[in-house]
Amino acid sequence: MALKHKSKVDLVIPVFNEAGVVEQTYAKICGVIDHLPHSFTIYYVDDGSSDETVDSLTALAKRDKRIVVLELSRNFGHQAALTAGLEASQGDFVISMDGDGQHPPEMIKQMLELFQQGYDIIQAQRVEDVSASSFKQFTSSAFYNLINRISGTRIVPGAADFRGMNRQVMNALKSMPEYHRFLRGMISWMGYKSVILPYHQPPRVAGRSKYSFGKMFRLASDAIFSFSLIPLYIGLSSGLVFFALAFVQLTYVLVLWITGHTENVVPGWSSLMAILLIASGIIMILLGFIGVYVGYIFQEVKKRPVYLLKKREE
Numbered sequence: 001m002a003l004k005h006k007s008k009v010d011l012v013i014p015v016f017n018e019a020g021v022v023e024q025t026y027a028k029i030c031g032v033i034d035h036l037p038h039s040f041t042i043y044y045v046d047d048g049s050s051d052e053t054v055d056s057l058t059a060l061a062k063r064d065k066r067i068v069v070l071e072l073s074r075n076f077g078h079q080a081a082l083t084a085g086l087e088a089s090q091g092d093f094v095i096s097m098d099g100d101g102q103h104p105p106e107m108i109k110q111m112l113e114l115f116q117q118g119y120d121i122i123q124a125q126r127v128e129d130v131s132a133s134s135f136k137q138f139t140s141s142a143f144y145n146l147i148n149r150i151s152g153t154r155i156v157p158g159a160a161d162f163r164g165m166n167r168q169v170m171n172a173l174k175s176m177p178e179y180h181r182f183l184r185g186m187i188s189w190m191g192y193k194s195v196i197l198p199y200h201q202p203p204r205v206a207g208r209s210k211y212s213f214g215k216m217f218r219l220a221s222d223a224i225f226s227f228s229l230i231p232l233y234i235g236l237s238s239g240l241v242f243f244a245l246a247f248v249q250l251t252y253v254l255v256l257w258i259t260g261h262t263e264n265v266v267p268g269w270s271s272l273m274a275i276l277l278i279a280s281g282i283i284m285i286l287l288g289f290i291g292v293y294v295g296y297i298f299q300e301v302k303k304r305p306v307y308l309l310k311k312r313e314e
Contacts, residue, residue, distance in 0.1 A: 007092045009038045009112065012085035014045040014078055015099040019052040022099055026060055029105045036109060042067045044099070045085040048075030061313055073308040079181040080307040082161055087174060088312075095164040102201050103162040110197060111164040120169050120192035124162040126201050159184055162199075168192070179300050234289070 011029065015022055022044070033040045044057045044067060054071055061067040070084055082096055093115055097103035103124070111122045161183060165173070169192050176186055 007038050008090070009033075009036075009040050010089040010091035010094045011040065011042045011108075012045070012082065012089055012094060012096040013042065013099045014047055014081035014085060015049065015053055015057070016047040016075065016078070016081070017049045017051050017053060018099050019049070019056050021101070022053065022056050022060065025099050025101045025105075026064075028101065029108075030064075032105045032108050036112065038112070039091075040066055041089070041091060043070060043085040043088055044068070045070045045081045046072060047078065047081035048072050058313060065314075068312065068314040070309060071311040071313070073310040076307045078161070079183055082183060083181060084307045084309065086170065089170065092167050093164060094167075094170055097162050098160075102203070103160075104199060104202055107162075107197065107199055114195055114197065115164065115166065118193070119195045120166050121187060121194035122164040122197055123159050123187075123194055125159050125196045125198045126162075127198050159188075159196075163187070177306075179304065179306060180296055181306060234286075 011033075013025075026042075029042070042064075044060075046054050046057060046069065054069070057067070057069045061069050068088070070088055072081060072084060076084075086094060086096065093112070095108060095111055097105075107124060111124075114122045165187070169187070169190065172190055172192075173183075173186065178186070
C-alpha cells in the first residue's frame with residue numbers, strides 16, 4: 001500500500017499516570033504532524049490511571065478534534081492498552097509510540113517516507129546510549145539473545161513498541177486474539193516487508209518509567225512461553241540424562257556382582273540423597289514449566305477480552 005498525499009494516519013499512544021506529561025508530548029507531536037500533508041487521528045489510551053491523566057486528555061480532546069480518548073476500565077498493562085488503540089484505529093497507516101517523550105515524534109516523517117517506499121512495517125530500533133544503566137543494558141541484551149535462540153521468530157534487539165504498520169499488517173494483527181500478548185514477537189512472526197529505523201532515545205519529559213522490574217519480568221515470561229517450547233524440552237532432556245546415569249550405575253553394579261567383587265557394593269547415603277535431591281529438583285522444575293503452559297492455556301480457553309473499554313471520547 002503506497003502512501004498517498006492525503007492518506008489517513010493514526011497515532012496510537014498508551015498512557016498511564018502521565019498527568020503533566022501528555023500536554024508536553026502532545027505539543028511536540030503537533031509540531032511535527034501539523035506540517036505534514038496527511039489526515040491524522042491521535043488515539044490516546046488511558047490504562048487505568050489514578051491521577052489526572054484522563055482530565056488532561058479530555059481537555060486536549062476538546063481543543064483538538066483529531067484526538068480520540070479511550071479510557072480502559074482498569075490497568076490492564078501496556079500491551080493490552082496498546083492493543084486497544086491499535087484495534088480502534090482505522091487509518092491507512094498506524095504508528096504506535098509511548099507518551100513519555102522517549103519516542104521522538106520527529107521520526108514520524110521518516111516513517112511516512114519509508115511507507116512511501118513500499119515497506120509494510122517500519123520498526124524503530126533504540127540505539128543504546130552509554131548513559132543507560134549497565135544493568136538495563138545487560139538484562140535487555142540477555143533477553144533478546146535468549147528469545148532469539150529459543151524461538152523460531154527473530155526479534156530485533158532494542159525494538160520497542162515504536163513502529164509503523166500499514167492497514168494490511170493491522171488487519172493481520174487483529175486476527176491474532178492472543179490473551180498473553182507480546183506484540184514485538186507477534187509482528188515479527190508475521191513476516192511482512194519491514195525495515196529498521198534506528199534512533200537515540202531522549203530522556204523522559206518528566207516523571208519516571210512505569211515499567212518496573214516485575215512488569216519487565218512478566219513481559220519476558222509472556223515472550224518466552226508464547227513463542228517457545230524450549231522449557232519443556234529442557235525438562236525432557238534432563239530426564240533422559242538421569243535415565244542414562246541410572247543405566248550406567250546399574251551396569252556398574254551388575255559388573256561387580258558378576259566378577260564377585262560384592263564387597264565394593266556399599267550403599268552410600270550421601271550419594272543417594274544427592275541423586276534424589278537433584279532428580280526431585282528437575283522434576284519440580286519440569287512440573288513448574290508444565291504448570292505455566294497449562295495456566296496459559298487455561299487463560300486462553302476462557303476467551304476473556306484482553307481489555308475492557310470504559311469510555312470513548314472524541
